[in-house]
Amino acid sequence: MGHVSETSREWPRPKIRPRKAEVRNDQIFEAAARLFYEKGYAATSLQDLAGAVGLKKGSLYYYIDSKKDLLFAITDYAHRFFVELTENAKAEGGTPLQTLERMLFQHARFAAEHFHVTAAFYNERPTLSDAYQERIVATRDAYEASLRRLVRSGQEAGEFAADLDSRLAVFGVLGMINWIHQWYRPEGTLSPSEIATALSRQAVRSLMPRTDAG
Amino acid sequence: MGHVSETSREWPRPKIRPRKAEVRNDQIFEAAARLFYEKGYAATSLQDLAGAVGLKKGSLYYYIDSKKDLLFAITDYAHRFFVELTENAKAEGGTPLQTLERMLFQHARFAAEHFHVTAAFYNERPTLSDAYQERIVATRDAYEASLRRLVRSGQEAGEFAADLDSRLAVFGVLGMINWIHQWYRPEGTLSPSEIATALSRQAVRSLMPRTDAG
DNA sequence: ATTATTTTCTAACGCTCGGTAGGTCGTACG
DNA sequence: CGTACGACCTACCGAGCGTTAGAAAATAAT
Numbered sequence: 001m002g003h004v005s006e007t008s009r010e011w012p013r014p015k016i017r018p019r020k021a022e023v024r025n026d027q028i029f030e031a032a033a034r035l036f037y038e039k040g041y042a043a044t045s046l047q048d049l050a051g052a053v054g055l056k057k058g059s060l061y062y063y064i065d066s067k068k069d070l071l072f073a074i075t076d077y078a079h080r081f082f083v084e085l086t087e088n089a090k091a092e093g094g095t096p097l098q099t100l101e102r103m104l105f106q107h108a109r110f111a112a113e114h115f116h117v118t119a120a121f122y123n124e125r126p127t128l129s130d131a132y133q134e135r136i137v138a139t140r141d142a143y144e145a146s147l148r149r150l151v152r153s154g155q156e157a158g159e160f161a162a163d164l165d166s167r168l169a170v171f172g173v174l175g176m177i178n179w180i181h182q183w184y185r186p187e188g189t190l191s192p193s194e195i196a197t198a199l200s201r202q203a204v205r206s207l208m209p210r211t212d213a214g
Numbered sequence: 215m216g217h218v219s220e221t222s223r224e225w226p227r228p229k230i231r232p233r234k235a236e237v238r239n240d241q242i243f244e245a246a247a248r249l250f251y252e253k254g255y256a257a258t259s260l261q262d263l264a265g266a267v268g269l270k271k272g273s274l275y276y277y278i279d280s281k282k283d284l285l286f287a288i289t290d291y292a293h294r295f296f297v298e299l300t301e302n303a304k305a306e307g308g309t310p311l312q313t314l315e316r317m318l319f320q321h322a323r324f325a326a327e328h329f330h331v332t333a334a335f336y337n338e339r340p341t342l343s344d345a346y347q348e349r350i351v352a353t354r355d356a357y358e359a360s361l362r363r364l365v366r367s368g369q370e371a372g373e374f375a376a377d378l379d380s381r382l383a384v385f386g387v388l389g390m391i392n393w394i395h396q397w398y399r400p401e402g403t404l405s406p407s408e409i410a411t412a413l414s415r416q417a418v419r420s421l422m423p424r425t426d427a428g
Numbered sequence: 429a430t431t432a433t434t435t436t437c438t439a440a441c442g443c444t445c446g447g448t449a450g451g452t453c454g455t456a457c458g
Numbered sequence: 459c460g461t462a463c464g465a466c467c468t469a470c471c472g473a474g475c476g477t478t479a480g481a482a483a484a485t486a487a488t
Contacts, residue, residue: 021434039340042256046476058478059436067476122396123337126253161419165412168404172416175393176386182336183385190382198379202386205375206420235464259445272448273466281446432487441478452467458460 021063027053028063032070033116037181041071041124071124072132078121079136081110082143089146096154097204100147104200108177112192115181122178144170151207161209173203235277241267242277246284247330251395255285255338285338286346292335295324296353303360310368311418314361318414322391326406329395336392358384365421375423387417 031052035044046067050057064070085106092099111118125133147170154160160169176199184195245266249258260281264271278284299320303313325332339347361384368374374383390413398409 024435040254040256040337042254043341045474047474055435056437057476058438061477062435123254127257164416168409168412169416171393171397172390172413175391175396176389176420178396179385179389179392182389182392190379195382198382199386202378202383202420205422205424206390206416208419208424210419210422238465260447261445269465270467271446272468275447276465430488432485434485435483437482438480439478442476444475445473446471448471449469450467451469453465455462455464457462 024053025063028060028070029073030116033074033120036071036074036120036124037116041120041127068127068129071120071127074117074120075124075128075132075136078110078114078117079139082139086139086143086146089150095159096150096157097159100150100154101200101204103147103150104173104177104203105196108180108196108199109192111177111180112184112195115184118178119181122181144174147174154207158209160207164207169207172206176203176206238267239277242274242284243287244330247288247334250285250288250334250338251330255334255341282341282343285334285341288331288334289338289342289346289350292324292328292331293350293353296357300353300357300360303364309373310364310371311373314364314368315414315418317361317364318387318391318417319410322394322410322413323406325391325394326398326409329398332392333395336395358388361388368421372423374421378421383421386420390417390420 028049032044032049035048035052038044039048046057046060049070050060085103089099089103092102094102125136128136148166151160151164151166151169155162155164155166180195180199184192190198242263246258246263249262249266253262260271260274263284264274299317303317307313308316339350342350362380365374365378365380365383369376369378369380394409394413398406404412
């Protein structure tokens with residue numbers, strides 16, 4: 001060490017003044033997410049993307065280094081959300097049912113608010129590098145494991161039906177949430193929060209025991 | 215009419231002898247479904263597909279007319295299933311709950327048994343021609359409408375919770391089923407039928423009223 | 429007004445893709 | 459034996475792709 005980041009530390013004076021590059025960066029990010037959602041990563045050309053933000057395709061390289069970087073940025077946005085959600089899982093109090101419903105609510109609200117990003121996250125994973133895929137899968141597995149733990153705790157507490165296969169049950173509730181990006185449209189009548197409230201409630205209901213069972 | 219199918223009726227002699235072309239056709243269909251599932255349609259080259267069936271890419275055109283034909287064949291396989299499932303919806307007897315659970319079971323079993331096809335059906339719809347997309351969307355809408363009708367009937371009969379938004383509720387149960395292709399692996403311990411039984415039961419449970427509600 | 433810097437464009441590159449044309453080889457049939 | 463056909467291959471085309479280099483234009487600094 002010692003010579004590291006020598007170049008990037010040069011003149012660390014604060015970048016005042018809103019640089020145009022930053023707003024363009026956001027434009028490009030959002031347009032890319034929308035196009036990847038609409039046509040898929042491979043079927044979206046940089047020509048398409050450049051046109052969507054009012055540039056020529058060569059000019060995009062002033063902002064990005066490669067096409068894959070765009071997919072990485074979008075995917076990582078969702079990835080960081082799930083890391084955080086999983087970490088906060090244990091911090092929250094309440095019964096297993098309450099904790100589970102709260103986590104699913106947050107998950108569902110994110111899925112609706114960022115349905116472009118979520119769709120790309122789930123549809124384009126095979127396109128990512130193997131190393132990054134492994135990190136994502138590890139995060140997903142940890143998330144699912146924490147949900148399974150909640151289901152089993154709820155079963156022991158009698159909140160959830162005892163005859164459920166916790167693995168299958170978690171796949172079920174996750175499907176309810178992760179399917180949102182297939183039908184959600186921002187111009188609809190229900191807000192992301194309202195959708196998240198209804199779906200997370202329906203999800204935990206699918207785990208409850210039937211009181212009239214025999 | 216009268217001149218219709220004049221050309222196709224010429225020499226209707228039966229094609230005896232198992233033509234090699236037919237087994238190859240099936241090989242190509244299945245390999246294409248698997249590759250589209252694994253890498254996506256746009257990211258799958260005909261080179262990849264040819265290699266997967268032990269041919270050179272030019273030879274594929276002995277069996278197909280274009281790459282899009284492959285996606286159409288795969289998509290239409292799922293499409294025809296949903297058409298049939300919707301048509302059989304009213305034919306079946308029983309309470310709304312029983313009918314709904316039976317439909318979801320069939321849907322779920324198909325989704326697991328043909329998860330390659332199902333994944334392509336949902337992920338690659340934007341790739342299809344506009345005219346065919348419209349037919350698929352119409353079929354899907356009819357299917358969802360018949361499910362919503364069952365939910366509302368069940369609500370009137372007291373089988374389902376009265377405070378459910380039938381549209382949201384149907385999206386929820388469909389998500390549980392349509393998510394199967396994201397996690398199902400044929401080498402797992404549960405068969406498609408077992409998965410379909412558990413998930414369709416969990417789905418209808420998510421609609422039931424809580425008896426201890428207040 | 430002149431110079432620096434940031435942003436965009438033009439023009440081209442190497443490559444891969446889907447698709448085509450024509451030939452080759454084996455097998456079955458007359 | 460020969461010929462007809464099914465199955466496959468080789469070689470190629472044009473187009474579009476991601477990416478690069480360098481000039482031009484716009485904007486800011488001096």
